[in-house]
Amino acid sequence: PSPRHAWVADGSVLRPVSRDVPDIFSRLLDGDDPTDLPYGKAISLLSSSGPLPVFATERFRQAGKDAADSLPDMIDIPGLNATLFPYQARGIRWMHRTASKTGGLILADQMGLGKTLQVIALLLLDRPGTTSPALVVCPTSLIANWVREIGKFAPSLTVLVHRGPHRTGVFRGLQKADVVVTTYDTMVNDIAIFSAFEWSWVICDEAQAIKNPDSNRRQEIGTIPRRKAIPMTGTPVENSLLDLWSLVDFAVPGLLGTRSQFGSNYPDTVEAAKALNAITDPIILRRRVADVAGDLPERIDIDLPIELDDTLTQHYRRVREETIARYQVAGALVATLQLQLFCAHPWLRIRDPADEDGEDAELEPEERTPLVTPKIERLVSILREAFENDRKVIVFALFNRLGDLFREACAPGSRVFREGKL
DSSP, X not given: OOTTOSEXXXXXXXXXXXXTHHHHHHHHHTTOOTTSOOHHHHHHHHHOOOSSOOOOOTTTTOOHHHHHHTSOSOOOOTTOOSOOOHHHHHHHHHHHHHHHHHSBOEEOOOTTSOHHHHHHHHHHHTOOOSSSOEEEEEOGGGHHXXXXXXXXXXXXXXXXXXXXXXXXXXXXXXXXXXXXXXXXXXXXXXXXXXXXXXXXXXXXXXXXGGOOTTSXXXXXXXXXXXXXXXXXXXXXXXXXXXHHHHHHHHHSTTTTOOHHHHHHHOOSSHHHHHHHHHHHGGGEEOOOGGGGGGGSOSOOOOOOOOOXXXXXXXXXXXXXXXXXXXXXXTHHHHHXXXXXXXXXXXXXXXXXXXXXSOTTOEEOOOTTSOSSOHHHHHHHHHHHHHHHTTOOOOOOOSSTTHHHHHHHHTSTTSHHHHTTOO
């Protein structure tokens, strides 16, 4: 009848068990509610060799994708200005339910399935406030996209971008909006104020940035107090199983034990990966385009605004001013093309003002501007995810020399390789 009884009803027969079983069971739970166990505690019980054997039901082991597929494909979210695809509605329901049980999850839907929209909808369901806002950490190039998407789909959520020389220096300055958006580097530099209070959510976009547990990014972000956490990445494992430990330990701290325990329990073998999947699959939502193709139109076009960092912004202004000053008559027209080239890559230049489309643009490397720009980093991220899913890709470039630039940026020994971006 309950864990406090020392007998079992077997049909019409009452079968006694050892009288100390209720006490043993109580000690195993250590004060937790047996009808609502935290996920981490349940995993701990399953892996322990205590006096009572513990087994998991098939439903408990169900992967995130399968669990989401069983949920209703419609959801009413007040304040959401979007028509959700059925798989998105199911994903939001699953995330809301899972995060309430585990405190964290990994959103690993394939590129193009609307991970950002689903997270924004989730924030409307479990709304943050200014005293405990949601923190979104992302690459510099995606800041503009987050701000635009929140403004478009959830205009009732207030947004604060924490970045640049005029950002606040006190934690109270972060408690002025529902959502705070920042970059990984800014988060590391300002970790003192980010860790000064508890956030309702900490969301990491392009979470491959925290896959290396030895990196400053991973170590610092783990110190930020939060109620719930979501790393977002289409490629949870790239190099080794340690990638997954880093993401899972951020989403649900302690679930896979310490790093040394994990290394001992899960070496990089196929058998270890299968054993690991049994634990991590229920907190990972990973769907491919093929899985939800029936919900999708024939093609989805996704515009991604790419934000220039401070250095490139300064050079953008310098190129505009110098071009207008150089060409007194057609300066504005020439500057329009030159700035279009600059936004493609700052090393592209036109020499002949008569070149109206930039077809003969030349490369002019300079130390003041980087080879690997936010746009190239974003392209690398898209390609990496596509290749992880065995997809073929066609990259359309407006200017001929961009192919040469991209090949150079991705050459062995380049920054893209040194920082593990490819």
